[in-house]
Amino acid sequence: MLLDVQNLTTRFHTHDGEVCAVNNINFSVEAGECLGVVGESGSGKTQAFLSIMGLLAKNGSADGQVYFDGRQILGLSGNELNNLRGVEFSMIFQDPMTSLNPFMRISRQMTEVLSEHQGLSEKDAVKRSLDLLDLVGIPEAKKRFSMYPHEFSGGMRQRVMIAMALLCEPKLLIADEPTTALDVTVQAQILELIARLGSELNMATVLITHDLGVIAGLSDRVMVMYGGRIVEKAPVRDLFKQPQHPYSKGLLESMPRVDDSNNKSLYTIPGQPPDLQALPLGCAFIPRCEHAFAPCENQVPDLVKISSDRFKACHLEELP
Amino acid sequence: MNSGAQSPVKEPILSVRNIKVYFPIQTAGLFSGTIPLKAVDGVDFDLLAGETLGVVGESGCGKSTLGRGILQLLELSDGNVVWMGNNIGGLSFREMKKYRKQLQIIFQDPLASLNPRMTIGDIIAEPLTVHYPELSAEERTQQVKDMMDRVGLLPLMINRYPHEFSGGQCQRIGVARAMILKPKLIVCDEPVSALDVSIQAQIINLIKGLQEDFGLSLIFISHDLSIVRHISHRIMVLYLGNAVEVADRKRLYNNPCHPYTQALISAVPIPDPDLEKAKQRIVLQGDLPSPLNPPSGCVFRTRCPLARDLCAREKPRLQQIDPDHQVACHFWQEAQDQRII
Ligand SMILES: Nc1ncnc2c1ncn2[C@@H]1O[C@H](COP(=O)(O)OP(=O)(O)O)[C@@H](O)[C@H]1O
Ligand code: SF4
Ligand code: SF4
Ligand SMILES: [Mg+2]
Numbered sequence: 001m002l003l004d005v006q007n008l009t010t011r012f013h014t015h016d017g018e019v020c021a022v023n024n025i026n027f028s029v030e031a032g033e034c035l036g037v038v039g040e041s042g043s044g045k046t047q048a049f050l051s052i053m054g055l056l057a058k059n060g061s062a063d064g065q066v067y068f069d070g071r072q073i074l075g076l077s078g079n080e081l082n083n084l085r086g087v088e089f090s091m092i093f094q095d096p097m098t099s100l101n102p103f104m105r106i107s108r109q110m111t112e113v114l115s116e117h118q119g120l121s122e123k124d125a126v127k128r129s130l131d132l133l134d135l136v137g138i139p140e141a142k143k144r145f146s147m148y149p150h151e152f153s154g155g156m157r158q159r160v161m162i163a164m165a166l167l168c169e170p171k172l173l174i175a176d177e178p179t180t181a182l183d184v185t186v187q188a189q190i191l192e193l194i195a196r197l198g199s200e201l202n203m204a205t206v207l208i209t210h211d212l213g214v215i216a217g218l219s220d221r222v223m224v225m226y227g228g229r230i231v232e233k234a235p236v237r238d239l240f241k242q243p244q245h246p247y248s249k250g251l252l253e254s255m256p257r258v259d260d261s262n263n264k265s266l267y268t269i270p271g272q273p274p275d276l277q278a279l280p281l282g283c284a285f286i287p288r289c290e291h292a293f294a295p296c297e298n299q300v301p302d303l304v305k306i307s308s309d310r311f312k313a314c315h316l317e318e319l320p
Numbered sequence: 321m322n323s324g325a326q327s328p329v330k331e332p333i334l335s336v337r338n339i340k341v342y343f344p345i346q347t348a349g350l351f352s353g354t355i356p357l358k359a360v361d362g363v364d365f366d367l368l369a370g371e372t373l374g375v376v377g378e379s380g381c382g383k384s385t386l387g388r389g390i391l392q393l394l395e396l397s398d399g400n401v402v403w404m405g406n407n408i409g410g411l412s413f414r415e416m417k418k419y420r421k422q423l424q425i426i427f428q429d430p431l432a433s434l435n436p437r438m439t440i441g442d443i444i445a446e447p448l449t450v451h452y453p454e455l456s457a458e459e460r461t462q463q464v465k466d467m468m469d470r471v472g473l474l475p476l477m478i479n480r481y482p483h484e485f486s487g488g489q490c491q492r493i494g495v496a497r498a499m500i501l502k503p504k505l506i507v508c509d510e511p512v513s514a515l516d517v518s519i520q521a522q523i524i525n526l527i528k529g530l531q532e533d534f535g536l537s538l539i540f541i542s543h544d545l546s547i548v549r550h551i552s553h554r555i556m557v558l559y560l561g562n563a564v565e566v567a568d569r570k571r572l573y574n575n576p577c578h579p580y581t582q583a584l585i586s587a588v589p590i591p592d593p594d595l596e597k598a599k600q601r602i603v604l605q606g607d608l609p610s611p612l613n614p615p616s617g618c619v620f621r622t623r624c625p626l627a628r629d630l631c632a633r634e635k636p637r638l639q640q641i642d643p644d645h646q647v648a649c650h651f652w653q654e655a656q657d658q659r660i661i
Contacts, residue, residue: 040516153607183378183543185604188587192603210517213589217596236593254521256550258588259595261570263550265528266521272486273516288518 001067002171002204003029003052003089008064008074010044010051019276021047022062023228026303029172029204034195036219036236037208038251040273044228045208049174053091054081069171087117089172090165094180096157099164100149106133106160107145113167132163136193155186162193166201173197174206179214191218212255216240221309224248227274227284230303233311244312244319246289283315291316332366333537334390334505339363339399339409341382341389345612357612359385361561362399364638369504372531372538374552374569376545376584378608382561383541387507390539391423392416404504421451424498428510430490434482441478444468444496451501463500471496471526488519492526499530505537512547524551545588549573554644557581560611560619563638567645575659577641577652580620582659618650626651626658 010022022044029035037045051062054076066074068088073081085091092099101109110129114120120128126145133141136159149157158178165173175194179187195218198205207218215222215236222239224232224247232245243249253267271288280286283296295315303313342356360382367373375383388394390401392411401409408419424447427433434443444464448455455463465475471492482490491511498506508527512520528551531538542548548555555572557565557580565578576582583602590596604623609615617635621627630650638648649655 040518155607183608184545184587185378185583186607187589188601188603191589192601211589212517212591213596216591216593217589217599240591240593251517252591254518255591256521256524256546257590258546258549258573258585259590260546260549261573263569265525266550268521268525269518270522272488273518 001028002031002069004065004067005048005052006065006067008048008051008062008066010047010056010060010062012057012060014059017277021060021228021276022051024064025225025228025230027223027230027233029206031171032198032202032204033220034198034205034207034218036215036222037206037225038210038212038215038222039225040210042273042276043225045225046176048225049091049176049206049208053085053089053174054078055085055091083117086113086165086170087168088170089174090168090170091174091176092161092165092178094177096161097149099161100157102149105146105148110164110167113164117168128167129163132166133160135197136160136163136166137189138163155182155189158182158186158190159193162190162197166197166203169201170203172204172206174208176208177210178207180209180211187214194218212240212252224251227279228276229284229300229313230311231285231313233303235309238310244306244310245314246291246316246319247285249319250288283313291320330368333369333404334367335400335402336363336365336367336390337400337402339386339389339401340397341385341394342397355612356397358561358614359611360389363556363558363561363563365556365563365566367505367537367539369537370531370535371554372540372552374548374555375539375541375558376543376548376555377558378543380608380611381558382611383543383558384509385561386558387425387509387539387541391425391507393425417451420447421501422504423507424501424503424505425507425509426491426494426498426511428513430487430494430514431482431485433494434490436482439479439481440468440473440485440493443482443493444500447497447501464496467496467500470530471499472522486519487515488522491515491519491523495523495526495530499534502534503536505539507539507541509541510543511540513542513544520547527551545585557584560609560614562619562648563646564620564648565646566638567642571642571645575645575656577645577647577656578620578649579624579626579655582655618648620649626655 005027008022008025012019012021039045050056052066062074065072111125114125114128130141138144138159152160179190209215219236222234222236223230226247232248243252250269254269269288274284282298283301286292286296301313301315303311305311339360340362341360342358344354345357347353347355363386377383389396392408396409400407403419441464445460448460468475473492512523540551552569554568556563559580565581576585583604586602606623609622615622617633618631621631636648636650638646640646
């Protein structure tokens with residue numbers, strides 16, 4: 001197991017009380033695999049992984065254990081984390097400018113990382129940076145090496161950010177909505193790149209997205225989050241062919257598909273995403289669930305094993 | 321033909337002819353002055369009563385500008401817009417007033433499009449206040465409450481403010497405001513793009529239901545080809561301000577003949593791991609060129625796998641290849657034959 005997350009809980013202290021953004025979640029990532037993470041905005045996807053990276057906002061705090069390659073990393077000091085972040089694991093975001101310095105040429109941003117973390121000479125650092133820009137598909141990398149981030153187009157900037165994240169050959173790349181802001185033809189390029197890099201570099205990837213289509217093509221396993229909790233975990237085919245949690249099933253059914261000629265009314269999950277500060281006593285999905293029954297009202301369902309590699313958090317024995 | 325919605329009457333309610341919207345852009349340096357950014361560069365189409373025209377394309381291709389240009393919310397640089405027999409192209413804001421009752425718009429960002437200092441009741445009532453000042457306060461409130469109820473908002477929330485609502489509810493408020501005058505045409509500009517997946521379906525069903533109940537015509541602008549397939553009768557694909565393919569829903573998805581349409585459709589991820597992993601995809605190289613400096617000839621040629629000399633020299637016209645199908649490509653037959661999707 002490359003990443004093993006146990007009982008991770010993330011809380012934020014705000015002026016109107018405490019918000020529990022991630023609520024006691026457990027999951028792991030194997031070396032080389034791609035784990036998809038789906039859920040609506042506010043379901044805790046981003047905060048879960050920012051907690052793992054040690055990048056939470058000042059008013060946030062995380063509890064639990066996070067083992068990376070066997071070593072407990074949750075709560076390490078900033079200095080210790082700096083030796084791991086970008087080296088052992090990297091995270092990329094929807095907005096590339098969160099990881100790039102707007103005032104520094106790409107060349108300097110890249111080579112600095114390499115000399116600092118890998119002790120590479122200037123010449124070797126330049127060579128490795130150019131190789132990576134090449135690998136991520138920046139045409140004429142040499143010519144563009146001394147450009148500033150804003151001089152690249154959206155898709156190219158995303159590639160530069162990916163190249164930066166890969167500089168030290170991390171074992172794990174966490175990609176948070178990496179294509180959400182991109183057009184569909186550019187999204188296809190970036191997804192293809194992430195898939196290719198994963199297999200060529202034997203790097204594990206976590207792909208966080210709200211788009212089930214993106215998950216379907218890239219992931220080996222998927223976890224579905226709702227209201228700060230994991231509600232279902234399954235191999236990708238099983239999840240899509242036979243979702244076991246009413247929320248996963250509802251999400252799949254409510255999506256119009258480009259390969260579907262049907263134009264009848266869409267299935268809808270009624271109601272709104274949950275308010276984390278006013279979660280129901282029992283299952284967070286209860287106000288929107290057509291299967292809710294008595295036990296759902298006052299008992300939060302645990303995430304339990306339902307077969308060798310499937311888990312769900314729902315009181316229903318089996319989904320009709 | 322168009323299962324689902326009632327079949328539209330064959331008389332265009334809207335005719336758009338060769339409309340252009342150019343924005344003057346200041347250039348600095350040696351050749352300072354202004355050059356035109358051709359956001360919409362000669363688009364034609366007809367819209368029938370009760371029909372939905374989907375408009376798809378990537379960011380910056382001119383979708384929103386086209387929508388606003390049709391409603392005269394932007395000044396046209398050229399072309400005609402004929403609405404129910406009247407040419408409304410170039411009419412002033414005041415002259416447009418009598419048509420505004422019939423022509424409405426819904427925006428992408430639900431919260432940003434609502435005035436934060438007005439109650440939602442006042443927001444929805446505003447068009448009534450402008451166009452039917454003779455209505456009594458009670459009549460107005462009653463109409464607002466009826467419309468709130470119709471779009472799935474609790475009428476008792478009439479005195480709340482926009483920030484108290486979620487994104488999906490704000491979009492319902494936007495829909496109610498657009499519907500309150502019982503318009504004949506609504507331009508929906510990416511109305512669900514900012515919403516969560518589970519809320520998108522609710523709003524799509526709402527818009528479709530209203531269309532069926534009120535016989536609305538819709539121009540549905542979106543970058544999401546799955547949603548557009550679901551909601552439209554006919555679809556126009558835009559690229560750099562030009563319509564490159566227009567076809568009825570069935571033909572566009574089953575038999576796309578423009579290389580760009582083919583690439584767009586093949587790029588959309590399908591929520592099925594088996595299909596998705598086995599799928600052949602046309603991965604276009606590069607990004608959209610700058611609309612300030614569009615390619616000569618065919619606007620798509622810098623990314624087109626079929627491009628050759630003729631494409632750089634001559635701009636392909638949008639030609640009719642079937643009663644319900646138009647394409648702007650010199651080599652559409654070849655594209656059709658080679659299609660991998
Ligand atoms: N600094 C913060 N202070 C308070 N709440 C926060 C802070 N950062 C995030 N949150 C809350 O944490 C919850 C989970 O957010 P997030 O992990 O970003 O969800 P997702 O990535 O699934 O959209 C949200 O309700 C969000 O508003
Ligand atoms: S626990 Fe109950 S309310 Fe929650 S998803 Fe299962 S059936 Fe629905
Ligand atoms: S005209 Fe030429 S460049 Fe344009 S789409 Fe057709 S083949 Fe491609
Ligand atoms: Mg997020």
